[in-house]
Amino acid sequence: MARGIGDERDRAWVDRAIELLLADRAAEAPTPLRAFPLAGPPGAALYLKDESRRPTGSLKHGPARDLFLDALKAGQIGPDTSLFEATSGNMAVAQAYFARLLGLPFTAVVPGKTGAAKRRRIEEQGGRCHPFDPPLAVYEKARSLAEESGGHCLDHLERVGDAVDWRGPESLGAQILGDLEKAGESAPVWVVVGVGSGATSAAVGKYLRMRGVGTRVAVVDPEHSAYFPGWAADFPGYTTGMPSRIEGIGRPRMEPAFDSSVVDLVIPVPDVASVAAMRHLHAVTGVMAGPSSGSCLWGAFSVLDRMRREGERGSVVMVVGDAGESYRDTYYDDSWVAAKGWELGGPLSDMERFTATGTWGVALGE
Structure with a gap:
């Protein structure tokens, strides 16, 4: 005490x-739900839950x-x-x-x-x-x-x-379902989130399971992070000893808040893909977000392609984790990106093709 x-x-x-x-x-306005303009795949829709609009930007x-x-x-x-x-x-x-x-x-x-x-x-x-x-x-x-x-x-x-109040009407899971209902949509097939402390995926996953809506939770994980290998091996003690290069997500160990029982899929995302995707998100929607949102967009395209291949229809919601203004001198700066050795051309082409045609061609987690 x-x-x-x-x-x-x-x-x-x-x-x-x-x-x-x-x-x-109670006074805080709900964050917006934005549609991402996809030409395909047919019968699927992608929405952005824009948490960058919180008062402190994340x-x-x-x-x-x-x-x-x-x-x-x-x-x-x-x-x-x-x-x-x-x-x-x-x-x-x-x-x-x-x-x-x-x-x-x-x-x-x-x-x-x-x-x-x-x-x-x-x-x-x-x-x-x-x-x-x-x-x-x-x-x-x-x-x-x-x-x-x-x-x-x-x-x-x-x-x-x-500490997180995942049951309340102001919780992220509740807002996602409420936003889609207002838009005339049923519950999403997937919600895609990043993982840092693990609290967001746990809170959203617990709420969705409490509601029994059948929505699955996909977590995106950058290079050097412990969540994908730990989840794949079902070994919560997995550690990498290396820091993530994608700010906002990725940890060298699986943190206590992460609840694998409410996570249906963990998608490893190459760092270069995360950076390319944050720029693609900005180019297509005008939403300037951080690199963790790029990871989520790459993951969202992956699960949309999975839905297409399995003949599944419905919507996907990805969470925009933070605003991108503070990354102007880093992830949005071409010289800084080049110094990291990241060549964005390949993943940018993949994302542009998917947005325009619904054809992905990237293996899940590639």
Whole structure:
């Protein structure tokens, strides 16, 4: 329990904080569902659930709020609690937003080589960055800083799976089904999501199974990540020891929040395909999203082709994980991509052909 929680004043503050976060969730507009213009395959449709429209620009916004609510209810956050997290990504941006909403200091412990643009996104939401090396030591450093200050480490990789409210009407699974119903569509055949902490695929999969709609969940996984080989081998202890090059998804180990029992398919996606696909998504729809959304689009085309081959009709929904503005100097920059050795021409041609004709010609997971 964080220091200073227990007296009447502190409990009153916690009650107000919970009310504030619940009111914030109720007031937040649902993210849009957009149709992707496909010429084929016949009888199939592709929709984008655009989570980049969240207030902090990514699907991490809702889980971050759930982490705060869970910690408040557990008595781990009070009016004077300093908050810490070990990440430089979208989760830290969202956590900084909610910490500022509650008037609490927030520190993201980030690898020393974290770029200025990523630090700036956290700082713009009121957080501060604490660079630390080696990169894999940031998790223990965040916990030690919290302990030394009498604060609280939000520790999303360990806690987010239990914190996420996957049953509620504002959950991502509920919104996907509700959006399609409003559009006059039945439940989708597939939902395609990326996997970082594993919380999103678990939350969506649990909700869909609770509803009994028959929708299957496909997870896309980049190179060097543990989820595809661990899932294929049914070995949750699988590790790679290597970082993902696709920001937002991929982990060197299978994180605790990942629930393989609600995942029907894991699709390995080459990194070059993820980058080509994010650019194709922008060119076709105008949606400028991050590279994890490119992975999802590649995966969505794969399952649409599978549906065509098996004579299955219906819709596929892919989740757009985050906005692409912060990637202008990296994944959207030709010089940066060339320095990585990624040749985008082949996968771009594959995607353009599929969008125009419905002919894929790429083996699942290739």
